[in-house]
Amino acid sequence: MSGTSYDAVDAAAADLELSPEDGTLRLEPLGLVSEPYPADVREALAAALPPAATTLAEVCRLDTRIGQVFGAVAARADRELCAGRAHLVASHGQTVYHWAEDGRVHGTLQLGEPAWIAERSGCPVVSGFRPRDVAAGGQGAPLVSLIDLMLLRGRPGVPAALNIGGIANVTVLPAGGDPVAFDTGPGNALIDAAVRELSAGRLAYDADGALAAAGRVHEGLLERLLSGEPYYRLPIPRTTGKELFHAGYLRARLAGCGELRPQDLVATLTRLTARTVADALRPLAATEVFVSGGGVRNPALMAMLRDELRNGADGAGGADGTAVRGSQELGLPAEAKEAYAFAVLGYLTLHGLPGNAPGCTGAAGPRVLGSLTPGNRPLRLPAHPGRAPRALTVRGPATARAAV
Secondary structure, three states, X not given: OEXXXXXEEEEEEEEEEEEOOOOEEEEEEEEEEEEEOOHHHHHHHHHHOOOOOOOHHHHHHHHHHHHHHHHHHHHHHHHHHOOOOOOOEEEOOEEEEEEEEXXXXXXXXXXXXXXXXXXXXXXXXXXXXXXXXHHXXXXXXXXXXXXXXXXXXXXXXXXXXXXXXXXXXXXXXXXXXXXXXXXXXXXOHHHHHHHHHHOOOOOOOOXXXXXXXXXXXXXXXXXXXXXXXXXXXXXXXXXXXXXXXXXXXXXXXXXXXXXXXXXXXXXXXXXXXXXXXXXXXXXXXXXXXEEEOHHHHOHHHHHHHHHHOOOOOOOOOOOOOOEEEEHHHHOOOOOOHHHHHHHHHHHHHHOOOXXXXXXXXXXXXXXXXXXXXXXXXOOOOOXXXXXXXXXXXXXXXXXXXXXX
16 A cells, blocks of 8 residues: 555565454564565656646556556555465555545545556456445545554553654544544644745755754644644544645645744744644543554654644553554564555455445444555455454464665
8 A cells, every 4th residue: 555645565465364263363574575666657746746737648557557567566565475375456546636625525535556456466356345335325544443443442541643754643442332533633644744835856855854853833824724724623434645745735824934943944834744643532532542644653743733632742642642663563663564465355345245334434334444456366256254253363473574
């Protein structure tokens, strides 16, 4: 998969086995490979994303080129992590547009033609996960909420899972209540946009949170960003993307703000991400949150998040705070969790099992997600297991080996 930051393609490999006795899906992590997008593909993708104008010819070229990149990474993962014995590839694709208006999602578009992946890897490919949930009245996101819920069940208190990619999303499992999941707002999107603009494109992100750590939060700008954005007040479930939070959005909100040191701007945007996540979690009374995604590599962001959730310096929660932990404590390394989640979703689709959590996405009911593109061998679908898994356990080492 590649997320809203569109900087690299990640491929995680997993061995999956469903136990019919207790309905537990067991996942053994086999590792992760990650490759940056070729510079020309990344530049073409950035130039075509909203609010930029593009052409159908460019969309066709991107669909092909992204599919070819995904196919190469899938073949590498099979070779290096599975000894050439992979059975299935699950491709999230590259989201280029999520059509949301008035609190409802009408459509979603992910590029990366699966035929190229099937041709290069030889494996059948499940792709196009989001549209079926949208067609059933759902938000199409966050689809990882089903996997989050399977991992969080049995945890004490009110556990939550948080992924900080370009956009941040949470899944919360209230004690005795219905689970909820939604996008909280910009994860790294506005921070990355600011760093790219300030560096004239030389830097893609705030490495190690160095700029944010060197700056001071501009409280007036922070308040303007919070109070001036209606998205934060929409009812849940809600979803968003770079269709909203992009460089042009940031420029418009900085108009009239006067001179601002670069490090102060980045610090303010980092605090915005932490504040909007905390504002989303606080009313749900989350007692612990397991964090994954690229945001965990930003110490300044993680420190601000702990501060916003009123944790102590050691990250321990209390009666008035939320403990902040890494997703590796659930068995899945932070940098690979979403890729493993889509491996699970692909497995469910192949077995004819629903892959959405309708209470989280807002869909009318459980739906089998995605479309299947056959590989180079005769396609034989496995027998339906009879029931969907309720729990997911990770066996083997808590952190999978990674190759970049």
